[in-house]
Amino acid sequence: xxxxxxxxxxxxxxxxxxxxSHCIFLQMGLGKTLVGIKLAEYFKAHPIMSxxxxxxxxxxxxxxxxxxxxxxxxxxxxxxxxxxxxxKQRKKAMAEAGNADLCIVxxxxxxxxxxxxxxxxxxxxxxxxxxKIKSPQAAISKAMLKFAPRxxxxxxxxxxxxxxxxxxYYNQVQVVSPNLLGGxxxxxxxxxxLPYGQNAAGQVFDWRLIPGMLEPLMGEIKKCAxxxxxxxxxxxxxxxxxxxxxxxxxxxxxxYDEMVQHKILPLVGDRVAxxxxxxxxxxxxxxxxxxxxxxxxxxxYTFTDSKLSLLDGILEEIGDNRVVIWAQFxxxxxxxxxHLGDQAARAVGGMNKQDLQDNIAAFRxxxxxxxxxxxxxLGHGITLVEANYMVYYSLSYSLxxxxxxxxxxxxxxxxxxxxxFVILAEDTxxxxxxxxxxxxxxxxxxxxxxxxxxxxxx
Numbered sequence: 001x002x003x004x005x006x007x008x009x010x011x012x013x014x015x016x017x018x019x020x021s022h023c024i025f026l027q028m029g030l031g032k033t034l035v036g037i038k039l040a041e042y043f044k045a046h047p048i049m050s051x052x053x054x055x056x057x058x059x060x061x062x063x064x065x066x067x068x069x070x071x072x073x074x075x076x077x078x079x080x081x082x083x084x085x086x087x088k089q090r091k092k093a094m095a096e097a098g099n100a101d102l103c104i105v106x107x108x109x110x111x112x113x114x115x116x117x118x119x120x121x122x123x124x125x126x127x128x129x130x131x132k133i134k135s136p137q138a139a140i141s142k143a144m145l146k147f148a149p150r151x152x153x154x155x156x157x158x159x160x161x162x163x164x165x166x167x168x169y170y171n172q173v174q175v176v177s178p179n180l181l182g183g184x185x186x187x188x189x190x191x192x193x194l195p196y197g198q199n200a201a202g203q204v205f206d207w208r209l210i211p212g213m214l215e216p217l218m219g220e221i222k223k224c225a226x227x228x229x230x231x232x233x234x235x236x237x238x239x240x241x242x243x244x245x246x247x248x249x250x251x252x253x254x255x256y257d258e259m260v261q262h263k264i265l266p267l268v269g270d271r272v273a274x275x276x277x278x279x280x281x282x283x284x285x286x287x288x289x290x291x292x293x294x295x296x297x298x299x300x301y302t303f304t305d306s307k308l309s310l311l312d313g314i315l316e317e318i319g320d321n322r323v324v325i326w327a328q329f330x331x332x333x334x335x336x337x338x339h340l341g342d343q344a345a346r347a348v349g350g351m352n353k354q355d356l357q358d359n360i361a362a363f364r365x366x367x368x369x370x371x372x373x374x375x376x377x378l379g380h381g382i383t384l385v386e387a388n389y390m391v392y393y394s395l396s397y398s399l400x401x402x403x404x405x406x407x408x409x410x411x412x413x414x415x416x417x418x419x420x421f422v423i424l425a426e427d428t429x430x431x432x433x434x435x436x437x438x439x440x441x442x443x444x445x446x447x448x449x450x451x452x453x454x455x456x457x458x
Contacts (some may be wrong), residue, residue: 006072007412009233010035013226018042021176023130023153023225027158028404029411033065033381036126037074037158040102044077048152049121052101056144059083059106060347061358061381066104067073070087071123077225079102081316082113099252107132111143122232123140123152127175128379130156131400134168148175159407163400166209169221175412177224181217184315192217237388237417239410242435246310252303256428257290280430282397290332291395300331308339308394308425314391314421315370322363325372326405328394336372336393345372360384363387373399384408388416393423402437 003311006014013024013033019043026032040053055066062081070079078119080097082105084090090109097103099298103120127133127150133141133156148154149174152173162168168187173181181189192213195204209217210253231237259281287293315323327333334398345359356377362385363371371384378384379401387409396402410418424430 004034005196006034007031007039007234009228014038014227017155018365021224023161023172023176023221024155024157025225025227026157026159026233027228028232028407029230029236029414030159030228030346031412032157033069033128034073036155037069037077038127039124039126039153039155040077041074041151043123043317044101047147052103052120052121052122052125054120054122055062055102055104055126055128055131056107057104057126058132059108060356060377061128062104062106063380064360064378066385069371079104081105083109086356087112095147096340107140110140110176114143114147118147118150125151125154125175127154127156129173130172131161131163131357133175136171139198141270145171146173149178154394160403163340163398163403165207166214167286169217171342173221173224174305180220180224180338203367234412236410240417240419241404241422242419243422243424244310244361245424245426246306248428249304249306252291252306255293255303255346259288260282260437286394287329287331287430289428290329290432292331292335294331307425308335310423311336311391311393312338314423317423318389318419320391321371322366322369322371323389323391324384324387324408325370325391325393326375327372328374328396330374332394333372334376338368340372343368344372347371347378349374349377351377354398354425378408379404383411383413385411385413388414388418389421390419391421391423393407395422395424395430395437397436399437399440429443 009026010031013026016022016037017024018037024032024035026035036053040055043053044051057066061189062083067079067081073146078099078101079091080100080103081096082090082093082103084093090112093111098120103117103122129142133144135141153277156172156175157371160173167189170181170185182191184302189207192209192290193207194210196206198210217382285292288303290307292300292302294299311325325336327336333346333348337346345363347359348355351359357369358370360378360382362368364384366386371378371387373379375396375398390406390409392405406418406420424434
C-alpha cells in the first residue's frame with residue numbers, strides 16, 4: 001500500500017471495510033475516494049480471486065475524482081476506464097482494461113459492460129455516490145441488485161445516502177447485506193413506513209416513518225454501515241450564506257402572474273409558453289424568475305437581465321477570487337458564460353469529456369476565475385477547494401443537489417471560510433424553494449402549497 005497517511009476517520013472505516021462488505025457513509029468532503037483506493041490496494045496485495053476492483057461512479061467523477069486521485073495516491077495501480085460512447089469504443093475499452101487492477105465505469109454504461117465484468121471475477125465492487133441506485137424501480141438499481149451478489153466485497157460510498165427519505169437506504173444496504181431490511185423493498189416499506197398524502201387517482205406520493213421506528217431502522221442499518229459527520233472527524237472553516245434578492249421588473253411580474261393565473265403566456269407573434277400541469281408550471285415560473293422562458297417552438301424569449309446585473313454586483317464584491325456559479329438551466333449557463341466572456345469556464349451535461357476536463361483545469365489553475373456549472377454535471381465527488389466562494393444563480397428542487405454542491409468547496413484541503421451567495425427573485429417560487437431546502441421540507445408539498453396559495457399581484 002502507498003505511504004500516504006490516512007486521517008483517523010478514514011483508517012477507522014477502512015479497518016471495518018476490510019472485515020467484509022460495508023456501507024461507507026462519510027459526509028461529503030471526508031475523503032471517501034481515498035478509502036476506496038486503499039481497498040483496491042489491499043485486495044490487489046491480498047486477492048480473493050483476481051485481486052481486481054470495479055468502481056461504478058457518475059461519469060464526471062471518472063477523470064476528475066478517481067483517475068486524478070489514483071495518479072496522486074496510488075500510481076502503481078493500473079487503471080482502466082470502461083466508458084465509451086459507442087459499442088466499438090466500449091469494446092476497445094474493455095480489451096484495454098483486461099489487465100487493469102482497477103476498472104472504472106459510469107452508472108449509465110454499467111449494464112453494457114456487466115456481462116464482461118462478471119467474467120473478470122472482480123474481488124471488489126465500489127459504488128461511488130451510491131444514491132444512484134436508491135430508486136427501487138430504476139433499471140440501474142435492478143441491474144446492480146443482480147450483479148452485486150456475485151462480487152465478494154461490495155462497498156457503497158455516499159456522503160448523503162438518503163437525501164429525501166429513509167426509504168432510499170434500502171437498495172444501498174441490500175447490495176451489502178441482503179435481506180437485512182426485508183426480503184424485498186415492499187416488505188421493508190410496509191414494516192417501517194406509512195402512506196402520507198395521495199393524488200386524485202389514489203396514488204401515494206409521500207411515505208413517512210412510522211412513529212418510533214427511526215431508531216430500530218437505523219440500528220439495523222448500522223450493522224453494516226459506518227456514518228461519520230464532518231464535525232466529528234475534522235475541523236473545517238465555517239460556512240456563511242448570503243441571500244441577495246431582486247424584484248421582478250413590471251413586465252416580468254406581469255408575465256409571472258399571467259403564467260400562474262392562466263397557465264399560458266403569450267409572447268411575440270404566434271409564440272406562447274404553456275404549462276399543462278403543476279410540474280410544468282413550476283418549471284416555467286423558475287425560468288421567468290431568471291428573466292426568460294422557453295417558448296413552445298423550443299426557442300427562448302428574454303424579458304430582462306436583472307439577475308445577471310445582480311450577479312455582476314456579487315462578483316465585484318467578491319473581487320479577485322475564484323467563484324463557482326451554479327445554474328439549473330442550460331440557457332442560464334449559456335447566458336452567464338456569454339456575459340462573463342473569456343473569464344468563464346463551464347461544465348454542463350453533454351460536453352465532450354476532454355472539453356469538460358480542460359474547463360475544470362482552467363478554473364483550478366486560475367486561468368479562468370469563474371466556473372459556471374450544472375449540479376448534475378459537477379455536483380458530486382469533485383473537489384474544488386481552489387475556490388471558497390459559490391453563487392446559486394438558480395435553485396433546484398433537489399435537497400441532495402443543494403447539499404452536495406455546497407461540499408465541492410467545503411471539504412478536506414479547504415482552509416478559508418466558505419461563502420455562498422443565493423440569488424432569489426422576490427415574492428416568487430424562488431423564495432419557496434430556498435425555504436424548503438434550508439428547512440429540509442418535502443419539496444413537492446411546499447411547491448404545491450405555493451401554487452394553491454399564490455394570489456397574483458394587483
